[in-house]
Amino acid sequence: MTTPPSGRGVRPAPGVPALRLSGVVKRFGSLAAVDGLDLEVPRGTVLGLLGPNGAGKSTTMRMLTGQSLATEGRIAILGHEIPAESKWARARMGVVPQHDNLDEELTVEQNLRMFSYLYRVPRRGRREAVARAMRLAQLQDRGDTVVDDLSGGMRRRLLIVRALLHRPELLLMDEPTVGLDPQVRQELWSLIDALRSEGATVLMSTHYIEEAERLSDEVALMAAGRIVERGVPSELVAKYAGRTVAEFTTGEEGVAGLEHLLHRDGFATRRTGTTVSALRAEEIPDPLLARLGTPHRRAGNLEDVFVALTGENVE
Ligand SMILES: Nc1ncnc2c1ncn2[C@@H]1O[C@H](COP(=O)(O)OP(=O)(O)O)[C@@H](O)[C@H]1O
Ligand SMILES: [Mg+2]
Numbered sequence: 001m002t003t004p005p006s007g008r009g010v011r012p013a014p015g016v017p018a019l020r021l022s023g024v025v026k027r028f029g030s031l032a033a034v035d036g037l038d039l040e041v042p043r044g045t046v047l048g049l050l051g052p053n054g055a056g057k058s059t060t061m062r063m064l065t066g067q068s069l070a071t072e073g074r075i076a077i078l079g080h081e082i083p084a085e086s087k088w089a090r091a092r093m094g095v096v097p098q099h100d101n102l103d104e105e106l107t108v109e110q111n112l113r114m115f116s117y118l119y120r121v122p123r124r125g126r127r128e129a130v131a132r133a134m135r136l137a138q139l140q141d142r143g144d145t146v147v148d149d150l151s152g153g154m155r156r157r158l159l160i161v162r163a164l165l166h167r168p169e170l171l172l173m174d175e176p177t178v179g180l181d182p183q184v185r186q187e188l189w190s191l192i193d194a195l196r197s198e199g200a201t202v203l204m205s206t207h208y209i210e211e212a213e214r215l216s217d218e219v220a221l222m223a224a225g226r227i228v229e230r231g232v233p234s235e236l237v238a239k240y241a242g243r244t245v246a247e248f249t250t251g252e253e254g255v256a257g258l259e260h261l262l263h264r265d266g267f268a269t270r271r272t273g274t275t276v277s278a279l280r281a282e283e284i285p286d287p288l289l290a291r292l293g294t295p296h297r298r299a300g301n302l303e304d305v306f307v308a309l310t311g312e313n314v315e
Pocket of ligand 1: 028053057
């Protein structure tokens with residue numbers, strides 16, 4: 001391959017989104033793991049791809065990184081058509097794999113230096129790129145530590161900043177915090193916040209509600225290979241779950257009755273064991289409330305939105 005149509009080093013016009021998928025389908029035999037995906041991610045935003053296991057998030061990510069070919073549809077990354085121009089797209093994006101593939105026998109600094117070669121960071125900029133990555137990961141005092149001696153959180157931070165050495169314009173992360181304990185997850189959130197304030201474009205898949213809400217400018221809710229809704233988390237919550245959710249706990253025999261009363265008046269509900277939760281509870285009229293009992297009230301969240309739209313839970 002020689003030069004792609006857009007020309008190496010030529011930056012697409014400012015209006016070109018970081019990512020554009022149109023009608024993307026990926027079939028495995030009779031299963032459509034991704035089933036007609038349309039998604040655009042503007043530059044400088046963090047988009048959370050939120051969905052339960054099996055929704056098609058990783059399959060989508062693999063098509064973006066060129067590890068897998070779409071059966072149908074078109075993908076463009078920073079204006080480069082995938083897969084034809086994958087090589088140029090790859091030079092401008094960073095990928096954080098879900099599974100840690102750091103070299104455990106090398107030190108933090110050696111790991112970063114090795115990748116600065118692979119990412120073709122110009123020789124003059126390498127030292128600064130490595131130093132910057134260590135600062136961002138708050139590992140500046142750990143340059144000489146062998147990876148094997150790092151904590152889980154440090155390893156994961158290293159894995160993320162390793163993908164940033166060449167100052168990519170787009171960062172792809174597939175379930176960056178899966179399998180980590182809550183404390184380590186929090187550490188990573190600060191790092192992702194820092195990236196956001198630097199103006200990076202990030203596409204991050206997750207099945208953790210709180211993570212998607214906390215980190216994303218916008219979320220795309222994914223179920224069964226499709227995007228069912230997309231928007232700013234607080235706006236989606238306001239639209240589908242309202243200001244408050246009322247949880248009514250009853251005996252097993254009472255569940256159907258509660259649901260019947262709520263549905264009759266047009267309230268969406270979700271069920272957890274023998275608790276029935278009513279969305280948009282601030283709109284429940286007093287006479288109805290009197291028949292339902294005294295609820296526990298809480299703020300709505302993206303899980304409520306997901307249930308309202310798909311009938312399924314995310315987590
Ligand atoms: N290589 C494959 N061969 C067959 N089925 C696959 C393959 N990869 C993924 N799938 C199926 O595609 C669906 C979506 O999987 P995946 O993209 O991994 O979902 P997620 O990352 O959202 O959990 C699942 O039903 C999964 O079993
Ligand atoms: Mg996955």
